Amino acid sequence: MCEDAMGEERRGISRRGLIGGGAALGVGAAAAGFGAGRAVAGDESTSRGDAQAYELYGVHQPGIVTPVQDRLHFASFDVTTDSRAALVGLLREWTDAAARMMHGAGAGPAGPTSGDYDAPPDDTGEAIGLPPSRLTLTFGFGASLFDDRFGLSGKRPAALEPLPHFPGDNLSPERSHGDLCVQACADDPQVAVHAIRNLARIGFGTVALRWSQLGFGKTSTTTRDEATPRNLFGFKDGTMNVKSADREALGEHVWVGKDSDQPWMTDGSYLVARRISMTIEIWDRQPMREQERVVGRTKAEGAPLSGGAEHDQPDFARTGREDAPLVDPAAHVAIAHPDHNDGVRMLRRGYNFVDGSNDLGRMDAGLFFLAYVVDPRTHFTPVQMRLSTLDAMQEYVQHTGSGLFAIPPGVRKGEYVGQGLFSA
Numbered sequence: 001m002c003e004d005a006m007g008e009e010r011r012g013i014s015r016r017g018l019i020g021g022g023a024a025l026g027v028g029a030a031a032a033g034f035g036a037g038r039a040v041a042g043d044e045s046t047s048r049g050d051a052q053a054y055e056l057y058g059v060h061q062p063g064i065v066t067p068v069q070d071r072l073h074f075a076s077f078d079v080t081t082d083s084r085a086a087l088v089g090l091l092r093e094w095t096d097a098a099a100r101m102m103h104g105a106g107a108g109p110a111g112p113t114s115g116d117y118d119a120p121p122d123d124t125g126e127a128i129g130l131p132p133s134r135l136t137l138t139f140g141f142g143a144s145l146f147d148d149r150f151g152l153s154g155k156r157p158a159a160l161e162p163l164p165h166f167p168g169d170n171l172s173p174e175r176s177h178g179d180l181c182v183q184a185c186a187d188d189p190q191v192a193v194h195a196i197r198n199l200a201r202i203g204f205g206t207v208a209l210r211w212s213q214l215g216f217g218k219t220s221t222t223t224r225d226e227a228t229p230r231n232l233f234g235f236k237d238g239t240m241n242v243k244s245a246d247r248e249a250l251g252e253h254v255w256v257g258k259d260s261d262q263p264w265m266t267d268g269s270y271l272v273a274r275r276i277s278m279t280i281e282i283w284d285r286q287p288m289r290e291q292e293r294v295v296g297r298t299k300a301e302g303a304p305l306s307g308g309a310e311h312d313q314p315d316f317a318r319t320g321r322e323d324a325p326l327v328d329p330a331a332h333v334a335i336a337h338p339d340h341n342d343g344v345r346m347l348r349r350g351y352n353f354v355d356g357s358n359d360l361g362r363m364d365a366g367l368f369f370l371a372y373v374v375d376p377r378t379h380f381t382p383v384q385m386r387l388s389t390l391d392a393m394q395e396y397v398q399h400t401g402s403g404l405f406a407i408p409p410g411v412r413k414g415e416y417v418g419q420g421l422f423s424a
């Protein structure tokens, strides 16, 4: 047999093995992950009844009120073409790929090990055998998308105006802004990374990755029945978060209504992303009294320092010895509380991160703060202005990256994400 033929044969055996049932690991894995997903990929509106898979299609995008998964890969992209048609084409492809991957299928119709042998696979393969892992993909548009390149300047919502500079900000341009964003959340980090990697691969020639952030350990929940997770200061975080069952609060503080200046944003939201570095080595040397004073809650239970249990409201008027308020007025929860911010609330969905260590041998650690709000001008900027000037926690944190994105409503079957923005 000539060498070419031997090569063909070797490749043939390997592919037939994977497709026809020869390679036990490959096939077993495919059946558990991509195989199972492919069965439903043709009918994306039908839930597979598997608690591990969420649906892309709906009134709102997934990944906002969806129960918060354990892992995050967040990516910001810049569009590298001036072609509106190419941008729309990409959003169509991303929508199809997202629907497939959320069901545990490959990013493309052929999958990682089938398809044209002389072309790159339409899925990269590292998620073969992995279940959907509750993957959600949430897409957003940054202010820079609305410049003159795509004829979208008249479609920019007023709420998407750039965030102001906040005292203490030390934002890195390499970790800020972007034309598009994708938030991938899953219980398995490999599934989240696989999703972003494949969306970036599909976008080659149309978008370029601007920055991305990995997160482990959620710092909030959106359901009442889960235990409140902890941030890297060791405190419960998310106690007073807006919960998915609280429809009234969602309508008031999270979802954009029909009264929006841009009708295409109805049922959408705005995502504020802030990479917040935490000087955990300094924090770790603070007495417990100081740590609890800064947060305004107990470390063990997460209860307000004014008394009661975790989910009780703090009593800011309650005083202790020498008539001093039990919750320091400069405590984080005092500064951020709705009572001191015109009643505004936000749906927080952040993650802990550790991006290695710095030159001083300190951990480059922090909280990748993600919050969904109805309007950042009323629901984020004033709160963050107060925090950056009055919050006792400010001594231990520094904002090092920032992004603000318009999150369009959910996708209807047969449509693509953000379609309303591009229709007349």
Ligand SMILES: C=CC1=C(C)c2cc3[nH]c(cc4nc(cc5[nH]c(cc1n2)c(C)c5CCC(=O)O)C(CCC(=O)O)=C4C)c(C)c3C=C
Residues within 6 Å of the ligand: 231, 233, 235, 236, 237, 238, 239, 240, 241, 274, 276, 277, 278, 295, 297, 332, 333, 336, 337, 338, 345, 346, 366, 367, 369, 380, 383, 384, 387, 397
């Ligand atoms: C601008 C908004 C906020 C930023 C930025 C922020 C950063 C940040 N927060 C913690 C830790 C905790 N935050 C807690 C509560 C809380 N935080 C915000 C807003 C921002 N936080 C709000 C609106 C609230 C809720 C206030 C309330 O209704 O009582 C808590 C307490 C528990 C809880 O309710 O979640 C902790 C702990 C860190 C570490 C951090 C930046 C690194």
Ligand SMILES: [Fe+2]
Residues within 6 Å of the ligand: 332, 336
């Ligand atoms: Fe907070």
